[in-house]
Amino acid sequence: MSPEAKKEKKFALTLPAEELMACGHLACQGCGATLAMRYMLKALGQKTVLCIPACCWAVIDGPYPYSSLDVPIYHCAFETAASTATGVKAGLEATGDTETTVVAWAGDGGTFDIGIQALSGAAERNDDIIYVCYDNEAYMNTGIQRSSATPYGAWTTTTPVKHFKNRPKKDIVAILAAHRIPYIATASVSHPEDFVKKMKKAKDIRGTRFFHVYAPCPTGWKSRPEDTIKLARMAVQNGYFPLYEIEDGEKTTVNLKLKERKPVEDFLRLQGRFRHLKPAEVAAVQAEVDARWERLMRSCAG
Amino acid sequence: MRKVIMGNHALSYGAMLARSQVISAYPITPQTQVVELLSEMCADGTLDAQFIKVESEHSAMASCIGASVAGARAFTATSAQGLALMHEMLHWAAGGRHPIVMGNINRAMAPGWSIWTDQNDSLSQRDTGWMQFYCSSNQEVVDTVIQAFKVAETLMIPAMVILDAFALSHTYEVVDVPDQALVDRYLPPFKPSIKLTPADPRAFGGLTGAEHYMELRYKLQKDMEKAPALIEETGREFGKVFGRELGLVDPYLCGDAEFVFVTSGTAGFTARVAVDELRAAGVKAGNLRIKVFRPFPFDRVREVLGKVKKAAVVDRNCSYGAGGIFYQEVKSAVYGRPGMPPLIGYVAGLGGRDITTAQFKEVAADAMAKAKAEEEIVWIGVKK
Ligand SMILES: Cc1ncc(C[n+]2csc(CCOP(=O)(O)OP(=O)(O)O)c2C)c(N)n1
Ligand SMILES: [Mg+2]
Numbered sequence: 001m002s003p004e005a006k007k008e009k010k011f012a013l014t015l016p017a018e019e020l021m022a023c024g025h026l027a028c029q030g031c032g033a034t035l036a037m038r039y040m041l042k043a044l045g046q047k048t049v050l051c052i053p054a055c056c057w058a059v060i061d062g063p064y065p066y067s068s069l070d071v072p073i074y075h076c077a078f079e080t081a082a083s084t085a086t087g088v089k090a091g092l093e094a095t096g097d098t099e100t101t102v103v104a105w106a107g108d109g110g111t112f113d114i115g116i117q118a119l120s121g122a123a124e125r126n127d128d129i130i131y132v133c134y135d136n137e138a139y140m141n142t143g144i145q146r147s148s149a150t151p152y153g154a155w156t157t158t159t160p161v162k163h164f165k166n167r168p169k170k171d172i173v174a175i176l177a178a179h180r181i182p183y184i185a186t187a188s189v190s191h192p193e194d195f196v197k198k199m200k201k202a203k204d205i206r207g208t209r210f211f212h213v214y215a216p217c218p219t220g221w222k223s224r225p226e227d228t229i230k231l232a233r234m235a236v237q238n239g240y241f242p243l244y245e246i247e248d249g250e251k252t253t254v255n256l257k258l259k260e261r262k263p264v265e266d267f268l269r270l271q272g273r274f275r276h277l278k279p280a281e282v283a284a285v286q287a288e289v290d291a292r293w294e295r296l297m298r299s300c301a302g
Numbered sequence: 303m304r305k306v307i308m309g310n311h312a313l314s315y316g317a318m319l320a321r322s323q324v325i326s327a328y329p330i331t332p333q334t335q336v337v338e339l340l341s342e343m344c345a346d347g348t349l350d351a352q353f354i355k356v357e358s359e360h361s362a363m364a365s366c367i368g369a370s371v372a373g374a375r376a377f378t379a380t381s382a383q384g385l386a387l388m389h390e391m392l393h394w395a396a397g398g399r400h401p402i403v404m405g406n407i408n409r410a411m412a413p414g415w416s417i418w419t420d421q422n423d424s425l426s427q428r429d430t431g432w433m434q435f436y437c438s439s440n441q442e443v444v445d446t447v448i449q450a451f452k453v454a455e456t457l458m459i460p461a462m463v464i465l466d467a468f469a470l471s472h473t474y475e476v477v478d479v480p481d482q483a484l485v486d487r488y489l490p491p492f493k494p495s496i497k498l499t500p501a502d503p504r505a506f507g508g509l510t511g512a513e514h515y516m517e518l519r520y521k522l523q524k525d526m527e528k529a530p531a532l533i534e535e536t537g538r539e540f541g542k543v544f545g546r547e548l549g550l551v552d553p554y555l556c557g558d559a560e561f562v563f564v565t566s567g568t569a570g571f572t573a574r575v576a577v578d579e580l581r582a583a584g585v586k587a588g589n590l591r592i593k594v595f596r597p598f599p600f601d602r603v604r605e606v607l608g609k610v611k612k613a614a615v616v617d618r619n620c621s622y623g624a625g626g627i628f629y630q631e632v633k634s635a636v637y638g639r640p641g642m643p644p645l646i647g648y649v650a651g652l653g654g655r656d657i658t659t660a661q662f663k664e665v666a667a668d669a670m671a672k673a674k675a676e677e678e679i680v681w682i683g684v685k686k
Contacts, residue, residue, distance in 0.1 A: 054383070054415070058415055059415075064414050075412070075413055075414070075415060077383060077387075077412070078383060078387075079358060079387065112357075113357035113358065114328075114357055114358040116357075139329055141331075142329045142330060142331050142334050143329070143331075143334050143338075145329040145334065145338075145355075146355060148357065157334070157338045157341075158329070158337070158338065158341050158355055160341065160342055160345050162345050162346065163345045
């Protein structure tokens with residue numbers, strides 16, 4: 001067997017062949033969020049229902065009367081992904097369907113900002129849903145405005161270069177962990193095997209499960225569409241977006257251990273949204289990444 | 303200074319010239335450019351204001367209320383879903399008598415998702431106690447924001463300046479951007495007689511029993527009743543300073559008209575093309591554009607309608623189970639008055655569907671063929 005064939009075989013074995021996402025969707029070139037959906041559905045399979053609030057994905061799926069997905073979708077209001085999903089789950093159970101996986105699928109704005117009340121409510125009640133936040137680090141649907149997931153240093157239309165975002169990204173995983181839900185995982189479109197594996201694991205857990213998925217957005221990040229996977233991988237490998245999971249709010253496992261982390265600068269320089277950053281500001285980003293990494297290591301040890 | 307600007311930027315310029323002190327907003331299509339420009343103006347120092355980038359519209363309105371009660375001039379802008387999410391706070395702003403000015407871009411409500419124009423978003427807020435100004439040109443938008451602050455702060459009632467999605471929000475027009483010195487002369491700084499300050503400790507909005515609550519609302523209504531005259535007075539004053547008068551309604555060729563279209567927003571300008579064409583064909587048509595919806599300009603509407611033989615109210619909205627909302631309001635304005643014409647109600651252009659000149663002519667033909675007013679709403683341009 002040639003090395004290529006070997007690789008093919010491995011791919012076929014690790015990622016389910018089933019495609020629940022068709023072509024014809026409306027995403028931009030190089031959209032990370034689109035890949036995230038594809039991988040999630042590979043893991044969850046056909047018996048899945050999606051609740052999608054306002055976000056790029058509310059558009060990507062296709063305009064009425066089209067849909068590019070082979071699972072049912074309920075389009076819900078921006079702030080209601082978690083509570084709508086909770087209601088759908090209750091409604092399905094009340095009518096005899098206890099098997100279907102109910103997923104709230106929202107962007108970072110719909111999760112970190114306007115939807116956090118509903119998410120916190122569902123998590124505290126431990127409602128039986130999977131909540132996936134695909135994080136492209138701004139409000140992209142409405143034309144690149146900052147969210148509380150926008151990282152320090154980034155340009156957006158509401159954080160102009162002169163007043164770039166000067167606060168760090170909200171630590172959504174820590175917030176969810178504080179709710180002591182059974183399962184939390186981070187994932188990246190650059191590591192589909194890891195993502196699918198964790199999603200399959202989550203499928204069999206009951207209660208609230210939360211995924212934070214890193215999904216580059218060339219349009220909003222001013223990066224090249226062909227660099228999407230590269231950027232996502234760099235973010236994982238330099239510790240900017242580490243891959244880990246937290247069980248019951250306590251047991252932290254790092255899924256991809258990094259012996260040596262590359263500097264974040266190369267990653268920042270591939271994105272127009274960070275172009276204005278001066279060396280001192282790049283150093284500040286690096287220091288923040290280092291500190292977060294240290295915290296993560298400590299939480300694994302402890 | 304004359305500038306070619308989009309409707310959304312007309313709102314931003316209005317808010318800037320009014321020297322808004324606190325702006326708190328949340329992005330939504332098709333409003334985003336309003337706050338993007340204001341955000342830039344705050345960043346580059348053109349506007350000396352605090353800009354709060356909140357996490358939802360509910361918080362946008364709540365923080366405008368906080369800023370206003372602290373004595374600052376507050377501005378925000380939103381659209382559709384965002385306005386609906388503010389609903390609780392809209393009652394709060396009006397009930398608390400906080401003279402906030404807000405731009406709202408008329409966009410159809412979900413589901414299905416739509417970003418295109420109709421008026422159901424703002425008309426659903428008609429009973430919150432806000433004044434509502436429906437604009438139909440970018441010039442009118444800039445001017446109205448400035449006037450709205452003046453009226454709002456005089457009466458301590460918040461005001462919404464409303465424009466159609468895309469048809470106005472994203473349409474570029476020549477606008478005479480008023481001179482700052484003149485605006486300063488027209489609109490004095492906001493100096494509320496009471497505010498939240500340790501120098502004069504008061505509790506605002508506490509538990510209000512049946513003994514007092516009704517009086518608060520009576521006063522709101524009484525002050526709203528003063529609004530039509532005040533809007534006309536400040537509108538004339540605006541004319542003196544800037545050369546453009548602002549009124550409650552905007553009649554077009556209504557003087558000798560036998561038939562009028564009653565419209566609001568940009569659809570009125572399409573109606574005017576139809577009016578011209580009908581007149582060329584020998585029909586004495588006219589157009590009554592209602593600019594101010596709250597307070598409702600009862601007198602001005604009756605003045606025009608009292609002289610015509612028939613009127614067609616064309617609504618870009620629908621109160622399901624009752625019909626077009628302007629139609630309901632115009633009917634109530636003429637109720638029990640002698641000499642008023644039969645009114646026919648039409649619903650058109652929901653979710654951004656175009657309302658064409660041909661459709662206005664269809665409306666005219668339909669209305670003129672009808673002998674009397676009808677309960678049934680006529681839907682224009684709908685696939686049945
Ligand atoms: C109540 C309400 N406010 C605002 C909007 C406008 N809106 C639609 S999508 C969106 C941003 C979504 O950002 P995010 O959740 O990060 O998803 P993305 O677009 O980046 O995929 C906004 C502000 C809305 N639909 N509803
Ligand atoms: Mg986003």
